[in-house]
Amino acid sequence: MSKKFDVIIIGAGAAGLMCAIEAGKRNKKVLIIEHTSKIAEKIRISGGGRCNFTNIYSNYENFLSNNKHFCKSAFSKYTQNDFIDLVKKYKIKFHEKKLGQLFCNNSAKDIIEMLITECENQKVEIKINTEIKSIIRKENLYTLRTLYQKFECSSLVIATGGLSIPKIGASDFGYQIAHQFNLKVTNLYPALVPFTFKDDILEFCKSLAGISIEASVKINKTIFNEGLIFTHRGISGPSILQISSYWKPESTIEVNLIPQNSMDKTLIERRIKTPRQNISNVLSDFLPNKLATAITNFLNTNLKIGEASNDTLKKISNFINYFTVLPTGTEGYKTAEVTLGGIDTNEINSSTMECKKYSGLYFIGEVVDVTGHLGGHNFQWAWSSGYVAGQNV
Ligand SMILES: Cc1cc2nc3c(=O)[nH]c(=O)nc-3n(C[C@H](O)[C@H](O)[C@H](O)COP(=O)(O)OP(=O)(O)OC[C@H]3O[C@@H](n4cnc5c(N)ncnc54)[C@H](O)[C@@H]3O)c2cc1C
Missing domain, CATH: 2.40.30.10 (Translation factors)
Structure with missing residues (x-):
């Protein structure tokens, strides 16, 4: 028997969690599948443990992509001020370090707890330690198999991030899925790296x-x-x-x-x-x-x-x-903060994050060919692209 969901999101990082929260608010039955034992590990280690969660001045000029206009739509729908409002709602104390970079005063864990609470409020189910063995698309339905279970959904969101820091869970899963569905991936390089x-x-x-x-x-x-x-x-x-x-x-x-x-x-x-x-x-x-x-x-x-x-x-x-x-x-992906490049933006609708060739398949966050400068921009892309997909799944 397969378990049925409206939305399945692969990857419990910044983008995946944001997407789940937004889809949940629209009464969608949401499952997040994470292959490691912990969620949001990159948020935990980010900004030296204080998470530079956004940047006051973030705009499309802070991003590298084969199409530098691609990110504009998502940023117009969910801005840094939207995320700052969420952080304020949770009374998380933060400060501007320099150049518009906003950091938690206390710890990145504040952001993780906020996202977990939001997921709980929306009854998002999260399965950790779960490896996906296969994905099949048939008649607009996606069937995912793990070792022991089968899941079905009409919207599948790939939020597996980039290749940096493999020891905390980074994998090439998103690019493999792109390959399976014959979608273009741009050249990949370690970036924000010594x-x-x-x-x-x-x-x-x-x-x-x-x-x-x-x-x-x-x-x-x-x-x-x-x-x-x-x-x-x-x-x-x-x-x-x-x-x-x-x-x-x-x-x-x-x-x-x-x-x-x-x-x-x-x-x-x-x-x-x-x-x-x-x-x-x-x-x-x-x-x-x-x-x-x-x-x-x-x-x-x-x-x-x-x-x-x-x-x-x-x-x-x-x-x-x-x-x-x-x-x-x-120093390569062992220390790089991000992966430059990703799923070719020509494959994705910028105002929904849905794949143009396959309805119901979405790519969000770092796995997409949108790479931010240092200073909170990469998280802002994760929040904005996650939000947009969450409105459309
Ligand atoms: C050391 C470090 C510090 C950083 N500091 C900042 C900062 O302060 N500010 C900023 O803006 N950006 C920062 N970044 C970049 C930022 O962390 C990423 O750009 C952001 O986390 C990307 O979000 P994401 O959700 O797309 O991917 P991720 O956060 O990487 O999440 C992807 C998730 O998918 C999971 N996953 C991978 N493969 C699979 C699979 N096969 N099955 C199931 N799950 C899978 C991963 O385990 C992970 O949980 C930092 C990065 C690093 C490495």
């Missing part, structure tokens, strides 16, 4: 592990001005995570270690003003001491600034303002 290096640049980064600065990083015309931190494997920090979404293997990135200052001019002025000062001491006026020394060691320019030639000063200023590096790669 860069790794090898050889001398790796040694340079390693020696500075833990040191952070405000930097500007650039690929073609895309620039992010935020923090950069050196790590034992390369570089990370908000500016690097942001630019990683624009990076393709074998391409370089340009890092400006002192974006507020053109060191070209400054070093020439300092050669006149303070000729007896070591170059590393001059650089220490703008950078952490350790980084200043590492730069002069790396460039073999450990001398008094008065003794430095124009070429030497140019070499230093270029290194600081136009540090062009070729990453070996990224």
Whole structure:
């Protein structure tokens, strides 16, 4: 015997839970199937445990997609203010950290508890530890089989997220389903992810592990001005995570270690003003001491600034303002916050999230080719796309 539901949602993450709540409000009989033992694990670990649940300024320009207009419809139907109102209704305390990023004061668990309560209010059934073995579509009805059970529904929502952090449940299930139904998936890349290096640049980064600065990083015309931190494997920090979404293997990135200052001019002025000062001491006026020394060691320019030639000063200023590096790669899905790419938006109706070719089949959240910048945008996409599907299932 199969158990019948109006809506079955695969994946109990941000998007799946939001969709379930909204479908439940429309009196739909909803089941969420989750293959791990816990729901909403990514919410729990997000924002350093405080969940950057949305961004005051979130709009379509904060997203990467083959069709950058695709997300507009969902955002117009469910905005960041709608989610903020929900958070306020639950009296969850939050604050703006910077750049419109809203974080819980207490813990990401507040958001999870809110979503669970909303699901309970709508009598949403959640089955954890449940692996789906097959999905068959026949006469607009979807039949799902697990090891021991059979489920049927007229609306099937794929909310299985991306590939990042497999140890807490990420899987390629959504892309497999797309493959089964002959739907296009764009190229997938780990994004919002640190860069790794090898050889001398790796040694340079390693020696500075833990040191952070405000930097500007650039690929073609895309620039992010935020923090950069050196790590034992390369570089990370908000500016690097942001630019990683624009990076393709074998391409370089340009890092400006002192974006507020053109060191070209400054070093020439300092050669006149303070000729007896070591170059590393001059650089220490703008950078952490350790980084200043590492730069002069790396460039073999450990001398008094008065003794430095124009070429030497140019070499230093270029290194600081136009540090062009070729990453070996990224830390990959093990640490990436998101997957860039996903189900091709051409396959999905942007105002319902339903698949154009198969009625009753929906894709929401990170599994779709809509990837946000760092700063609460990815959750906003999960809430908005989940909400929209919830109105249409
Ligand atoms: C460390 C980290 C920190 C982050 N911090 C933030 C932040 O502060 N702000 C922000 O906006 N974004 C953040 N993100 C990104 C954000 O977490 C995701 O974009 C968001 O969770 C995507 O929601 P989703 O519901 O689409 O997918 P997910 O939240 O990944 O949920 C998918 C669910 O599907 C389940 N699943 C997978 N395969 C199957 C299967 N075969 N059967 C059944 N269930 C399955 C998974 O176990 C999971 O529960 C962070 C990500 C990481 C990794």
